[in-house]
Amino acid sequence: MNWKTEWKKLLLIVVVFAVCFYLPVGKVRFDSAVTESLVLVKEYARQHVLLCLVPAFFIAGAIAVFISQASVMKYLGPGANKVLAYGVASVSGTILAVCSCTVLPLFAGIYRMGAGLGPASAFLYSGPAINVLAIILTARILGLEMGIARAVGAVVFSIVIGLLMHLIYRRRQREKVEAQMAMPEAQVRRPLWKNALYFASMVGILVFANWARSGDIRAVFLCCPGGLSTYNVEGSIIQKSDDGLTILDTYGKEHQIPADLLIKTQQVRKNNLYEWIHRIRWIIVLILVVGFLIMLLNWFTRKEIAQWVGSTWGFAKQILPLLFAGVLIAGFLLGRPGCEGLIPTRWVNAAVGGNSVRANLFASIAGAFMYFATLTEVPILHGLMGAGMGKGPALALLLAGPALSLPNMLVIRSVIGTQKTAVYVSLVVVMATISGVIFGTIF
């Protein structure tokens, strides 16, 4: 046996053995954490996979195959209009960054061969936050306003960060690479309106299939005894007693709210159009699906459809296992509102509860250094918010988190150098904190 090569495996086995030996099975906190993680996985499987994730994969697959990346990248090239470059860089993540691993090469390319440091920084900040899968999943699981705030916050602040980076380093000559940008070949062209209709019908299916009914009542309650953060649940009351309230929310999930945490309940004013759309949503979806199939059969070749299905399958294969693990871990560590996981709600609430500048700053810094595998930031944030994190800090973490991590800071450093990286990271932390504070004040 060769000890020099085998010691790592031995160490691993010893560590795993020690963990198993002292496994705290039977301790209440551990057992309930295990249950929580399974409950959360079931909740995701029931509520989020079929109607939300599956259509989202098809949309992401279509973007990757049918939208010409070359046509976007020419706005980020060396001869690009400077003003336009910032605008394009801040929104092009939707098209270019469908997979998070493509963000860094694009960043390096825009910096070295293309429009320069400003647009490159703007792209780096907004890219991971505004890819379609991230927005859809955030809106669905963390609430519509959080999804919109994430997208809008990322776009607006990416332009600010890009401009600041440009101003700070405007006198520096960048080390340009004199390489010809290698463009991907242009895809088969379809008239714009056909493409637009094709994407619109897919987005329509996603939106209408998930159209929730509005509730009768909105309950506002504290996250935990003595907590700093509050939640809203909209739905109808199914049970009311002295101990508390049981509400069936508009997605069909039950919430038990202890009386001592309940702050207030208010009637929800019904909007007739909204209710009507909810009633006929399946008819709308059916019409859209039929229209979509007609378009697919008439405008697309067999090969294109195969590519689209292939790329959709690629996303599903890549993202589902990560998400599954993310949900398990989030449930295990953080639990759900009202049910603790391994980490006490008290701690979470003390660190990132409420909407203080300190809580927002802490969330931004933690997010900046932490690594989130593609999309796992959503279940983790879901868990944290359930354990008492405020909405402001949650947005701050969503903005700083996927854009930065310790490993990708090292890559960024190898491209733009230590000093610029430090300035960029500080800007991201500051901007994420500011957007968190603003968001937390409004909602």
Add this chain to the structure above:
Amino acid sequence: MKKIQILGTGCPKCSMLAKNAEEAAKSAGLEYKIEKITDINEIMKFGVMLTPALAVDGKVKVVGKVPSSDEIKKIIG
């Protein structure tokens, strides 16, 4: 001897491209060497921004997608 270079920072798509390229080169019966380039600054020197990419003898042939091994066979053959 052909030098086949796979440019990519190590995402799942990059390893898929490497696998397809290897299959293609084998079935074409070529004498080849596969090199994986993972350093981002080296990738930039090829002018590539969308990974994964495939270069043959230093010339970029495919950018930002994973062709099947049959398609790669046509490119390198």
